[in-house]
Amino acid sequence: MSHPRGRIVLLVAVVASFAGMAGARRSPAGDTRQPLPMSHKRHITKDMKCRACHQGVEGEAMASFPTLADCMDCHKTPQGKEPAEPEVRAFVARGQDLTWVRLNRLAGHVYFSHAAHVTLASMKCEECHRDMKAVDQAPTEPDIHAQMSDCVACHRSKHASLDCLACHK
Ligand code: HEC
Ligand code: HEC
Ligand code: HEC
Ligand code: HEC
Ligand code: HEC
Numbered sequence: 001m002s003h004p005r006g007r008i009v010l011l012v013a014v015v016a017s018f019a020g021m022a023g024a025r026r027s028p029a030g031d032t033r034q035p036l037p038m039s040h041k042r043h044i045t046k047d048m049k050c051r052a053c054h055q056g057v058e059g060e061a062m063a064s065f066p067t068l069a070d071c072m073d074c075h076k077t078p079q080g081k082e083p084a085e086p087e088v089r090a091f092v093a094r095g096q097d098l099t100w101v102r103l104n105r106l107a108g109h110v111y112f113s114h115a116a117h118v119t120l121a122s123m124k125c126e127e128c129h130r131d132m133k134a135v136d137q138a139p140t141e142p143d144i145h146a147q148m149s150d151c152v153a154c155h156r157s158k159h160a161s162l163d164c165l166a167c168h169k
Helices: 004-019 068-075 087-093 114-120 148-157
Strands: none
Touching (some): 068 087
């Protein structure tokens, strides 16, 4: 299986079997409920950048989500006057954790790395995601609908990898 052609034949077979499950692999759409409503617009400030909450985004494949402990850095004491704000402490009082629902999810056979784009290629989040500084409600749908042709078009123009096995596992 170490011969490259063998791996590509295997890749196409694996990808085809995933593609067959098209209905099941898609992200949840429409009425996704997060455990807590949180406004990106109110939280993204000069002092609080994306990476404060999405800590993996510069060094890892996954951008990751914040934990309740991250929120409590500020919410140990009341912040602002919005009715949802005391809920942060209510989660702690109930001994509950925050389990965020992930909306963007490429097909299972695709490998994507935030570190490669954000750190190595110095891309801004807004080159792929919408402008979260303007988002006041918890998003309910994925904001990226990547086709292979979108990834490949940019890779070609920026001389990044076009190797099937860079993006497919
Ligand atoms: C205070 C913490 C916080 C900050 C700061 C923050 N985020 Fe988030 N982000 C979250 C949480 C929590 C979620 C999941 C719940 C939600 O969407 O409200 C999320 C969800 C997202 C999602 C949807 C991911 C998915 O696929 O489910 C994107 C995209 C995103 N954030 C981008 C950004 C960008 C870009 C910035 C900076 C411009 C940023 N975030 C700053 C906490 C934060
Ligand atoms: C650096 C400090 C800081 C951190 C960290 C932080 N917040 Fe906040 N949060 C604030 C401030 C300040 C306000 C008041 C903003 C306003 O009302 O305009 C606020 C307001 C809120 C509100 C009410 C307004 C809204 O956004 O709907 C909620 C809910 C909330 N935060 C949830 C969270 C959650 C969940 C986390 C962790 C993912 C978090 N916060 C992390 C500072 C922070
Ligand atoms: C080159 C395009 C691109 C850039 C630039 C980018 N993202 Fe993403 N992001 C994606 C894709 C594609 C996914 C879905 C990944 C998957 O399914 O493996 C994603 C998923 C996410 C998620 C969901 C959770 C996760 O870890 O997969 C968050 C949160 C997120 N991105 C935040 C950010 C933030 C914050 C930045 C900027 C610092 C950023 N992204 C930059 C394309 C991008
Ligand atoms: C707007 C441009 C752009 C888009 C869109 C883009 N990429 Fe990239 N990508 C790059 C660049 C530039 C690099 C090279 C980073 C470096 O190594 O300097 C890269 C690197 C990568 C790598 C690391 C490759 C290696 O050599 O190890 C992977 C994997 C990857 N991209 C997957 C994807 C996937 C999957 C998508 C679509 C969901 C995508 N990319 C969309 C520009 C882009
Ligand atoms: C830059 C990243 C990237 C490269 C390089 C790449 N692919 Fe893809 N490929 C993707 C993405 C993203 C999808 C769509 C995933 C989804 O639908 O969520 C995809 C989908 C596919 C599919 C499923 C059918 C379809 O079109 O949606 C096949 C088969 C496939 N790729 C084979 C290949 C082969 C063979 C190569 C090498 C010639 C290759 N890919 C190179 C990112 C890439």
